Amino acid sequence: MKRQQYLMDFSLGLINRTGAYIICRDILREMPEYFPEVRYWRLIRREPPAGLFRRIAGRLMLHELSLLKNRSLLMWPDGRRVPNRRRLILDPLYVLRSRLDPDDIVQCHDIGPVSHPELFGGRSLYEEAYEKIRRIGPGMVFVSDASQRAFRDRYGDGFRFMQTVAQYVRPGVLTGSTEPVPGVKPPFLLTVGALETRKNHLRVLEAYAQSGLHGRGVSYVFCGSRHLGAEAILEKAARTPGAKALGYVTEPQLRWLYENGCGFVLPSLLEGFGLPPIEAAQRGLVPVVSAGGAQEEAIGGAGVLVDPTSVDSIMQGMLRVVDMAQPEREELLRRAAHRGRVLSYARFIAGWHKVLRRNDAFEGTDGWAASDPEEHIGMVEPAA
Numbered sequence: 001m002k003r004q005q006y007l008m009d010f011s012l013g014l015i016n017r018t019g020a021y022i023i024c025r026d027i028l029r030e031m032p033e034y035f036p037e038v039r040y041w042r043l044i045r046r047e048p049p050a051g052l053f054r055r056i057a058g059r060l061m062l063h064e065l066s067l068l069k070n071r072s073l074l075m076w077p078d079g080r081r082v083p084n085r086r087r088l089i090l091d092p093l094y095v096l097r098s099r100l101d102p103d104d105i106v107q108c109h110d111i112g113p114v115s116h117p118e119l120f121g122g123r124s125l126y127e128e129a130y131e132k133i134r135r136i137g138p139g140m141v142f143v144s145d146a147s148q149r150a151f152r153d154r155y156g157d158g159f160r161f162m163q164t165v166a167q168y169v170r171p172g173v174l175t176g177s178t179e180p181v182p183g184v185k186p187p188f189l190l191t192v193g194a195l196e197t198r199k200n201h202l203r204v205l206e207a208y209a210q211s212g213l214h215g216r217g218v219s220y221v222f223c224g225s226r227h228l229g230a231e232a233i234l235e236k237a238a239r240t241p242g243a244k245a246l247g248y249v250t251e252p253q254l255r256w257l258y259e260n261g262c263g264f265v266l267p268s269l270l271e272g273f274g275l276p277p278i279e280a281a282q283r284g285l286v287p288v289v290s291a292g293g294a295q296e297e298a299i300g301g302a303g304v305l306v307d308p309t310s311v312d313s314i315m316q317g318m319l320r321v322v323d324m325a326q327p328e329r330e331e332l333l334r335r336a337a338h339r340g341r342v343l344s345y346a347r348f349i350a351g352w353h354k355v356l357r358r359n360d361a362f363e364g365t366d367g368w369a370a371s372d373p374e375e376h377i378g379m380v381e382p383a384a
Contacts, residue, residue: 004356006105007079008035009089009098013048014058016091018194018225019275020109023143023167023348024090030349034356035088037079044079070096070128088356092129100132102160105139105355110147110272110294111154112198119198119270121228130155141355143167143273146294161358165351167273167298169282169340178259179252181221184244188219189318190261190285192254192276195234195245196227198269200290200308205236205243207314214242218262218322223249258283263321266295267308274298278343281336286329288317298343302336 008028013021028035037044041061049057068074076097078087087104089095095106112119113126133140139160142148148164189208193199201222208220222237223246237243249257264280264287274295277287281302289295291305304320307313 003033004084004086005036005082006034006086006088006356008038009076009087009094010038010048011041011061011094012091014040014054014061019167020091020272022170024107026345026349027090027352031352031356036082039076039079042076044077065093065096065125068097069125070132075099092133093126094129095132096125096129100136100138102137103139105141106133107141107143108147108151108272109143110270111150112270112272115150115154116198116270119196119228134158139163139355141165141352144271144294144297146297147272163355165348165355166343167275168345168348169275169279169343171345176255177252178256179250180256181246181249181253184221184246184257184260185219186260187217187262187322188221188244188260189213189263189265189322190257190280191220191222191265192224192257192280193222193266193268194224194227195222195230197229198271199224200267200269200314201229201233202236203308203311203314204265204267205233205240206311207318208243209240210311211315211318213318213322216322218242219244220265221246221257221261223247223254223257255283258285261285263288263318265314265318265321267306267314267317268295269308271295271298275343277303278336278339281333282340284333286321286324286332286336288314288321298339300335300339300342302332302339304332 010024010028012024028038038046040048041057043049043057048054078099087098087100089098089104089106092106092108111130113124114130117124134155137159140151140162142151142164144166145164148162152162191201191204195201219242221244225248234245237245258280264277264285266277267288267290268274271294274289275298277289277295278298280287287299287303288306289299289303290308296305304317306317
């Protein structure tokens with residue numbers, strides 16, 4: 001059978017350089033045979049625009065999305081007209097300006113912009129995008145079972161297929177050079193995550209302030225790019241003795257932070273998957289994460305679970321990690337090592353190969369569902 005080909009919509013790449021961008025980039029890098037053409041907004045090209053051109057194109061794209069939304073006027077191009085070519089749209093937002101058919105595939109990281117708009121600055125264009133997806137019913141791929149469940153609960157099961165392909169531990173986290181971060185000395189607790197409301201930095205800072213750890217010589221260090229809510233986070237950090245905001249750090253500096261921290265803290269209010277805690281655990285840091293949802297799924301029993309809405313619960317989790325006896329620490333890190341092997345890069349790529357091949361094999365049928373145990377390639381293995 002001739003391999004199915006797709007127009008990949010990677011418009012996400014014009015405005016996003018976070019984990020969502022990285023996993024989409026790797027799909028394209030590892031499976032170019034499926035994607036003879038790639039769309040960045042109105043641009044059909046193999047490589048994304050760079051530098052100032054990328055930033056300008058990204059702003060223009062967002063302005064167009066806000067202005068035109070799902071109107072049929074001036075929809076984005078489909079590239080060369082190839083019989084039976086389908087679309088892979090790597091973020092639901094971009095279905096608004098694209099033709100969308102039941103044979104297409106849309107990747108969903110989470111439905112946070114519609115389920116928790118208060119964490120994303122209020123109502124967003126995603127509401128209209130998800131409604132278009134619901135009406136048409138394309139194939140859906142999710143980064144976690146938690147995200148798939150949230151989507152099913154809100155939008156039902158009327159889709160060609162619904163499948164989880166879990167994210168992966170980046171190989172670069174485990175290997176490579178290290179570089180000390182100026183002004184940071186062990187021992188310290190570490191958070192790696194964008195400075196935004198949903199990452200829960202404000203409660204973590206309050207929990208650290210109440211923990212007494214600063215008086216014991218344990219500082220709290222966090223790094224990440226600025227997003228919605230960053231100003232309030234930085235202001236609170238400036239008023240919290242022992243807290244240090246780093247902003248952007250290089251990969252060698254990030255490896256040094258992982259290597260020298262005494263614990264990892266990221267009890268997010270919402271995550272599509274939540275990979276940083278399990279990556280931190282590969283470098284020997286027991287993570288404190290939110291109970292329930294994607295973070296608990298990702299960590300697979302290899303961390304300390306807390307109530308993300310409770311400052312006291314977060315504080316107790318931080319103290320537990322700092323004071324943890326060595327046998328318990330070793331057991332949690334053993335589970336984390338197993339989880340890291342499960343969440344491999346090879347498994348992620350194999351999962352996407354399977355999605356794209358099965359999409360072809362089921363041409364003209366009703367598709368398939370993640371509930372089919374032999375075909376499920378999401379988070380199903382328990383930690384050993």
